[in-house]
Amino acid sequence: MSALAWAADEAALHRRPLSIVHASVWERFEGDIPAEDLPEGRTEAAALQEIITNAEARARQRRPEVRVHAEVLPGEPIDVLVHVGEDAFALVVGHRGHDALLRRLFIGSIGLGVAERAWCPVVVLGNSAPERPSADRPVILGVGEGTDAGAAHVAFALQEAQARGCDLVAVHARSRQETRQDPPSPGSPAADALLGAALPDRAALESGVIVHRQVVDGPAHHVLTQAAHNADLLVLGVRHRHGMVRRELRPTHHAALRHSPCPVALVGVPSPSPR
Incomplete structure (x- = not known):
């Protein structure tokens, strides 16, 4: 969520649209099924849709002036993010890790993989990211x-x-x-x-x-x-x-x-x- 907030602020600063992407291998095999058509007990697609819908709502609430597009795409997360970021101004990802020690030792396989392979600038955020952009910080x-x-x-x-x-x-x-x-x-x-x-x-x-x-x-x-x-x-x-x-x-x-x-x-x- 800190990466999402930072990306929304960045889009507002540069007057650019914001694309929110959630990549899922499951989606590749199951296809794009509307949540209301899912049979009982089949909740993965609904959960994915809830993630991306909540993320879009958060971004719009934080920066109403930014044009926001959100989607779930099928495929391995690193492959998907590198592909969608080919022509991007920047690609923003967050840290992975369950506690402070793990966050200091590992940045997460997805964050590291994207940082290694993306052609556009990649911004990686930890949990200590500033709340808002500020002219007081260099x-x-x-x-x-x-x-x-x-x-x-x-x-x-x-x-x-x-x-x-x-x-x-x-x-x-x-x-x-x-x-x-x-x-x-x-x-x-x-x-x-x-x-x-x-x-x-x-x-x-x-x-x-x-x-x-x-x-x-x-x-x-x-x-x-x-x-x-x-x-x-x-x-x-x-x-x-x-x-x-x-x-x-x-x-x-x-x-x-x-x-x-x-x-x-x-x-x-x-x-x-x-x-």
């Missing part, structure tokens, strides 16, 4: 080696900050190797150059977003999850593997999905061509 952008101003996740982060009217904080976690090559100083030339290439002043001016650039020494997963406290969204780029549909989720992505205190957006970026 959008956090993770900046790594090879990030440039044309990268899809940079554009997505700017767009999200612009829609919220909030600041954008670009964060680069400097590794030990980088620290040895570029010793700590008030202004780290190499890291500053990396952040400047990812978010030049021109891009900030054109978007109207106030951009802050931070260089923090330490492991990327720790730096980014700490930066995400009191943030509205954490945006990370994910490279597609050469010749494969799957994205290359690295330890930093897995750690962010498990431990981030705010929603995490994974945005696909092309891998550099092999030489």
